[in-house]
Amino acid sequence: MERDELGAWLRLTLTPGLGNESARRLLSAFGLPAAIFEQAPAALQQLLKPAQAQALQREPDGLATLLDSTWTWLQEAPRQRALVPLGDARYPVSLLDIEDPPLLLYLTGRLDLALAPGHSLAIVGSRNPTPQGVLNARHFAQALGQAGLTIVSGLALGVDGAAHEGALAAAARAPDRLATVAVVGTGLDRVYPKSHHALAHRISEHGWMVSEYPLGTPPLAANFPRRNRLIAGLSNATLVVEAALQSGSLITARLAAEQGKDVFAIPGSIHATQSRGCHALIRQGAKLVESAQDVLEEWPGSATSVAPVAVDTGEDANPLLQAMGLDPVSLDALLERTGMDISALQAGLMALELAGQVARLPGGLLQRLVRA
Known part of the structure; x- marks a missing residue:
């Protein structure tokens, strides 16, 4: 995307009072944003409210600054950054079916990789x-x-x-x-x-x-x-x-x-x-x-399949884990369930915490962690 084209897209998105739906209507009628800004007020008013048509005649506040910063951002890492407008071949097809698809998508990352359909x-x-x-x-x-x-x-x-x-x-x-x-x-x-x-x-x-x-x-x-x-x-x-x-x-x-x-x-x-x-x-x-x-x-x-992922059901767990169950539990409840003295119970819980098998929750509760 050239700088002038970028400026036209940014101007379209920054125009006050002009939502994505109205902007898409203009793009459908006139093509690229640059062509929209070449239209006479009468042509614009056939598709927009008078206030929206008037707003398109004025450059939005902050446009020049945003254009400079965006252009610089893109040029700093052209292979990792992109601004993808609606209608561009790189625009994700799945977004065309949602309510109110964005006019512009800012992307950064592995732009050499595609989002595979169905995956x-x-x-x-x-x-x-x-x-x-x-x-x-x-x-x-x-x-x-x-x-x-x-x-x-x-x-x-x-x-x-x-x-x-x-x-x-x-x-x-x-x-x-x-x-x-x-x-x-x-x-x-x-x-x-x-x-x-x-x-x-x-x-x-x-x-x-x-x-x-x-x-x-x-x-x-x-x-x-x-x-x-x-x-x-x-x-x-x-x-x-x-x-x-x-x-x-x-x-x-x-x-x-x-x-x-x-x-x-x-x-x-x-x-x-x-x-x-x-x-x-x-x-x-x-x-x-x-x-x-x-x-x-x-x-x-x-679309895909793998071997079943095993879940730790706790059948082979130690007695303290079995007593905890899978719901949050209080220390008093564990004392009652296990019959352990407080020192032994706290030592056992500490060992399970260090092993990543138990976590402390707000309110003094504890919960067993099950790894899928």
Whole structure:
């Protein structure tokens, strides 16, 4: 894309009061953005409200600065960065079928790798998951990544980050496959949350970072629910690991269902707030899954398969783990169940914590961690 063409696209996206739908209507009528700005006001008013047509006659505030920064950003790493407009051959076809496809997509990462049709799965969930939820997200993502799926998520804290980590762990076996895609709610010159800066860098080495927002866009609250339509759109199905009833992950699941795609959900404890969203999805028709193999067996078009992924059911666990069960449990309850004295119980729990088999939860509760 040449600088003048880039400037025209940015001007179109920055024009106040002009939404994506109106912009797509103009593109359909007149072609590229440069041609839109050559039209007489009367021609524009046939497709737009008078205020929108007038706004197109004026250069938006900040356009020159944004053009300079965007052009510089692209030139710094032309093989790893791209601005892909609607209608470009590189624009993901799956996004054309969603409600309100973006006019522009900002991409950074392995642009030499394509998002293979039929091989992408969104994994989403709580920003404040249980330790078990983090393990599930990472292990499902790794197993499904090793089966050939690209894992799509949102780079958020919690389940999203764990899903990207699992996908990156699988990338070692297939370095020439797109491992993961992170759809973010900021400009690509920013990383949110900041604690995921190193993770974002690793994603760029093995996958894509994607945004519809101009460079410099801060983490505005309204942008994150909106980007969920892209997570669902870039994926052939969606897996919800943990989610509260008001979780943004349920937005992604709803959008996926509206797009005619499968929704999977991992059940959890009836006592855990983070499980209630998944249980609600299951009641609404989402497919209950307990292992990565369950996902693959239901995969749209049976795109791929792997040997079953074993789940630790606890049959061979030590007596303390058996006494804990799989739900969060208090120290007092464990004392009653095991009959152990407090010193021996605490020593046993400490050993299990160090071994990564038990985690402490808020409120003084403990939970056994099961690795899928």
